[in-house]
Amino acid sequence: MNVFAGRMIIAVGGDVVTHNLVSAGILPDVAVIDGSTMREPCERVVDLPVPEIGGVSNPAGMLTGALIRAVEDAIDAGPCLIRVDGEEDLAVVPAVRAAPDGACVLYGQPGEGVVVITVDKNARDKADWLFGLFAAE
Template sequence: MDYILPDGCRKYFRDPFGPLFPDIATAESVFAGCVIIAVGDVVTQNLVDAGIIPDLAVIDGSTMREPCDRVLDLPVPEVVVVNPAGMVTGVLIRAIEDAMHAGPSLIRVDGEEDLAVIPAVRAAPDGACVLYGQPGEGVVVIKVDEHSRDRAEVLFRLFVAE
């Protein structure tokens, strides 16, 4: 099943879902030792540049809806899924859930990966950290626990099943 985010609900996704840091180096003390899930090309590349290979990376080849000038080629198994803008497909949800049990993985999205943060938090084990970029501001780090998972559930309920 696929899920569409109604236009009127997009406002709930504008504020950072967790603490905002200016860069990876500043945030590293928060996510050190965690299972790391990176959502977005720039945050993934910044992790790799810092010598950190995320346990799961979800990228779409663009940043702020423009082609990303960084081509990521991680030394991990890769899956390609289709996920149009403004929605979360069942295929993306399953790929994220499968990756949580498969070890290091890269999910390359044909479409848009922005909303993948929600299924990533829902599927991640307690103690994992989901990182994503807040354009023009820095990186958001979500430490997965009951509270963050509950918040992800509330946000997921805003989607309409298709």
């Protein structure tokens, strides 16, 4: 039984998460990857039969306008793989802000497993609050 059936699935911080979803036969609507896991090169290859956005630059500990726009555009446009040059971990914040109610945003929690956020007003309010803590570029 697929607990994600009928929901938009967004995998962020996501090389291992995305690989495991695809291996389980679940294709995310949006996947944001950076080619690493726990800041080491990721051995698992992510191969999705969807359009790809590459060259999105995002340094560690930051959210660039390019990454925010890429996440928002991918959520609006449909299935997409975003390859980040740098680090994608914080993309969960704009993903939750842009995703429709009921969408599931998944990300890896090192040493713990996968965290699933079901987007609703409460989740979006928390993401808005976190987003407000970032300085404009």
